[in-house]
Amino acid sequence: MTIETELCAARIRSELAAAGVEVDDRQAQQLQRFYEAVIARNQVMNLTAITAADEFLRKHYLDSLFGDDPERWSDIHFALDLGTGAGFPGIPLSIVHPDTRWTLLDATAKKLRFLEEIAATLELKNVNVLHGRAEEVGHATQWRERFDRVTSRAVAALPVLAEWALPLVRVGGSFWAFKGPKAEAEIRSAERAVGLLGGTIVSVDTATLPGTQERRTLIIIEKTAPTPKAYPRPYAKTKKRPL
Ligand code: SAH
Numbered sequence: 001m002t003i004e005t006e007l008c009a010a011r012i013r014s015e016l017a018a019a020g021v022e023v024d025d026r027q028a029q030q031l032q033r034f035y036e037a038v039i040a041r042n043q044v045m046n047l048t049a050i051t052a053a054d055e056f057l058r059k060h061y062l063d064s065l066f067g068d069d070p071e072r073w074s075d076i077h078f079a080l081d082l083g084t085g086a087g088f089p090g091i092p093l094s095i096v097h098p099d100t101r102w103t104l105l106d107a108t109a110k111k112l113r114f115l116e117e118i119a120a121t122l123e124l125k126n127v128n129v130l131h132g133r134a135e136e137v138g139h140a141t142q143w144r145e146r147f148d149r150v151t152s153r154a155v156a157a158l159p160v161l162a163e164w165a166l167p168l169v170r171v172g173g174s175f176w177a178f179k180g181p182k183a184e185a186e187i188r189s190a191e192r193a194v195g196l197l198g199g200t201i202v203s204v205d206t207a208t209l210p211g212t213q214e215r216r217t218l219i220i221i222e223k224t225a226p227t228p229k230a231y232p233r234p235y236a237k238t239k240k241r242p243l
Pocket of ligand 1: 108133
C-alpha cells in the first residue's frame with residue numbers, strides 16, 4: 001500500500017467523493033490551490049496549526065464539507081461564515097457552492113486580507129470579506145436578518161455563538177454550527193438561548209470524520225421567529241452571562 005503524503009486535485013476529488021461530496025475538476029483545483037496558498041502564507045502569519053496534507057484534507061476540507069448535500073443548498077443565495085479565520089468552513093463551501101454569495105466575517109483584518117487576495121487569485125467571484133465583530137454587525141440594518149444561512153466553526157460555545165449568529169439569519173433561513181465531540185452537552189446548554197433568539201434546533205448530524213477517530217456534529221438551527229432587538233448584546237455581557 002502506498003501512503004500518499006502530498007495533496008493533488010485528483011486526490012482531493014476522490015477523497016471528497018468517498019465522503020459523499022462531489023466536486024468537478026475546477027473545484028478540486030481551487031481546493032488544491034487554496035491549500036498551497038494557506039501553507040505558503042502560514043510561514044509568515046499564523047493561519048493554521050494543521051499543515052500536513054492528509055490532516056489538512058480531513059480536518060479542514062472534510063470537516064468544512066461535513067453534512068454537505070446539494071439539496072440543502074438549493075435556495076441559499078446569501079451565506080455568511082462567522083469568524084472565518086483562515087477561511088473555514090467558508091472557503092471550501094464557497095468553492096463547492098459557487099451560486100451562493102458568501103460573506104466571510106472576522107474580527108481580524110489580517111486574515112481577511114489574505115482571503116480577499118486568494119479569492120481573487122482563484123477567481124472565486126462569489127466571495128466577499130467583512131471586517132467586524134458579529135455582535136456589532138448583527139445590529140446593522142444592512143446585515144441583520146439578511147442571510148439565508150450562517151455557518152461557523154471553532155468560534156465560541158453554542159449559547160454565545162447563537163447570540164451572534166441568529167440575528168444575521170433571515171426568518172426561514174438557518175444557522176449551521178460545526179461542532180466537535182461534546183455537542184450534546186452544548187446543545188442542552190443552548191436550548192433556552194436558541195429559543196429566545198428565534199431559533200429552533202431542527203437537525204443534529206453526528207459522524208466520525210473519515211480517516212480519523214474524531215467525532216463531528218453539525219447542528220442545524222432554523223430561524224423560526226425574528227430575533228428580539230436587544231440581541232446580540234455587547235460582547236462583555238454575552239460572555240459574562242450567556243443566555
Ligand atoms: N472558523 C475558523 C477560525 C476559528 S478561530 C476555523 O474553524 O478554522 C476563531 C475566529 O473567530 C478568529 O479568527 C477570530 O478573529 C474570530 N472571532 C471570534 N469572535 C468573533 C466575533 N465576535 N466576531 C467576529 N469574529 C470573531
